[in-house]
Amino acid sequence: MSDIGGEILPQKTPFYDQHVALGGKVVDFHGWLLPLQFRGILEEHRHTRESVSVxxxxxxxxxxxxxxxxxxxxxxxxxxxxxxxxxxxxxYGAILNDQGRILDDVISIRLAEEELFVVSNAGPASRISALLTSLKHPAEDVSGLTAKIDVQGPRSREVLEKAGLTVVSELGYFSARRTSWRGLPLVVTRMGYTGELGFELYIPWESASDVWTWLLQLDGVMPAGLGSRDTLRLEMGYPLSGQDFDDTKTPLEASQSRFVDWEKDFVGKEVLVEMRRAGGYAQLVGFSAPDRRAPRTGYTLSVSGEPVGMVTSGTFGPSVGYGIGLGYVGSDFVTPGTRLMAGPKQLPVEVVSVPFYKQGTCRR
Amino acid sequence: MFPDDLYYTEDHEWIRDEGSEYVVGITSYAVEQLGDITYVELPELGADVIRGETVATVESVKAASDVYSPVGGHICEVNDFLESRPELVNEDPYGEGWFFKLDSVRVSELNKLMKADAYEAYIKSLEK
Structure with missing residues (x-):
């Protein structure tokens, strides 16, 4: 990116001041000032797996x-x-360009017979917004009006229900309702990104900071940052938009073909059909290390000294206790059990099927 | 802010003179930058190392970093506890979180390192 024309100031969420007051280590994430961590990534990770975090x-x-x-x-x-x-x-699915490459992965929710609510990521937000608001029947971009709090962890349902947000007891996995809580209108969904039982609250931006305060007052609820969000999602093998795929990858390459409906028509489909027919494309796989050493983003993956791919995400997996990663490898190396070497120090890793962490409560 | 009895490197290692031996670790600044430490690879016991040589690796949730020997010498002891309890580096970087000990140290090289006040000024210059 060029810096000609001055720098763009990162934006603040409604909870920015509260993050700072709670000692959050704030970083710039795709133009947003967000907490990387509060008490530490490992502790926040563990708390989300065992209790409930926001x-x-x-x-x-x-x-x-x-x-x-x-x-x-x-x-x-x-x-x-x-x-x-x-x-x-x-x-869950994706919006592609006409070359079948992923502009973003999104969740589309039918809130009413004739009303859809679409959630996309921060990185490609301006492109997705330009696309959706310039349709013949344009979408309304409500990002500026909508704050989002994810309440995640096995105790999330119990805690929210006790606090009067009773709709959570009716929500199955990948369900959503419009409701109100303490007089505030909100959309509550149960999608998750941590592998644990969890709910997402979409709330009016101007009254959002109250909701953050209410949640933190609930028994056992702790704030968590982007760092643990990343280790939690990676243990589930969930790819991150802009990190594990972008507009150079198709859903086939990103191992997202189960979210493609081959019966319907969509922009980019012809390219996917041809790619699927031809085969032989590199694909996103998960791999694990034998110990606590972690593969890291950008590490080359090799077999017998020959490069066969690249790591896109990697970390120590706090709940599994060993190093884990996602990355692209040639079609000959995607089978679980395939042994690869990662990075300058030749960390041995083995292709495995995801999730790495199999005890998640998200469907409970 | 940083203990007075240590020497420091620009790569955020510290070294302490304990008479016949010298203890080496990483500074609280390094620990803060790394976050939760998840893995420490220690040097080989008995190895002869030179100043600036990569002798250990420290990994956190966020990143992996090399640890360099602040001075030349002979590795006479390593802190095996770190293999099972890498969090000791977070909890006590100047105490239980030490990495290794050197003897037969090239003492002249110690004088090239920073004292606490110089290291503190160096950290301030990094944070600007």
Missing amino acids: FDCSHMAEFRLVGRDAIQEYDRLFTANLTNLPVGRGR
């Missing part, structure tokens, strides 16, 4: 599509099926 995810982008025509037009951009998506349910 994450500020207000940097994420949200869009609203209203009307049959708008939904139909959007359906042409989304890789997963929307026509059979019931009210109150969400579906």
Whole structure:
């Protein structure tokens, strides 16, 4: 990126002052000032797996599509099926360019018969916004009006229910409801990104800081930052937009083909169909180290001294106790059990099927 | 802020003169930058090392970093506890979180290192 024309100041979420007051180590994440950690990544990770944490995810982008025509037009951009998506349910998929490459992965939620709520990531937000708001039946970009708090952990349902947000007891995995809590209108979903039972609260930006305060007053709720969010999602093998894929990768390469509906028509489909037919493409796989050493982003993956791929995410997995990573390898090396060497120190890793962490409570 | 009885390197190692031996570790500044430490690879016992040689690796959740020997010498002891309890480096970087000990040290090289006040000024210059 060029710095001509002066730097762009990072934005603050409604909880910025509270993060600073709580001792959060704030970093610039895709143009947003967000806490990397409060008490430490390992502690926040453990607390989320065992109890309940709150994450500020207000940097994420949200869009609203209203009307049959708008939904139909959007359906042409989304890789997963929307026509059979019931009210109150969400579906994970991607928006591709006409070359079949991933502009972003998104969750599309049918809040009402003729209303969709679409959630995308901060990195590609301006491109997704430009695309969706310039449709013939344009979406409304509600990102600036919408703060997002993720309440994640096995105790999340019990704690929220006790605090009066009773709708959580009715929500199945990948469900959503519009409701109100202590007089505030909000959308509550149960999608998750940590592998644990969890709920996402979409709340009006201007009254959001109250909700953060309420949540932190609940029994056992602790704030958590981007650092543990990353280790938690990586233990689940969930890829991160902008890190594990971008607009140079197709869903096939990103190992996301199970989120592609081959029966429907969508932008970029022809490229995917041809790629699937031809085969032989490099693919995102998970791999694990034999001990606490971790593969790191950018490490070359090799077999017998020959490079066969590259690590896109890597860390020590706090709940599994060993190093884990995601990366692209040639089609000959995707089978679980394949042994690779990672990085300058030749860390031995083995391709494994994800998730790395198998005790998650997300479907409970 | 930094203990007075240590010498410091620009790469954030410290070394303490304990008479016949010299103890080496990483500074609280390094620990703060790394965050939670998850793995420490220690040098080989009995190795002869030169100043600036990569002798250990420290990994945190966020990153992996090399640790260099502040001076030349002979590795006479390593802190095996760090293999099972790398968090000792976070908890007590100048005490239980030490990495290794040197003897047969090239004492003249110690004088090239920073004292606490110089290291503190150096850290301030990094944070500007």
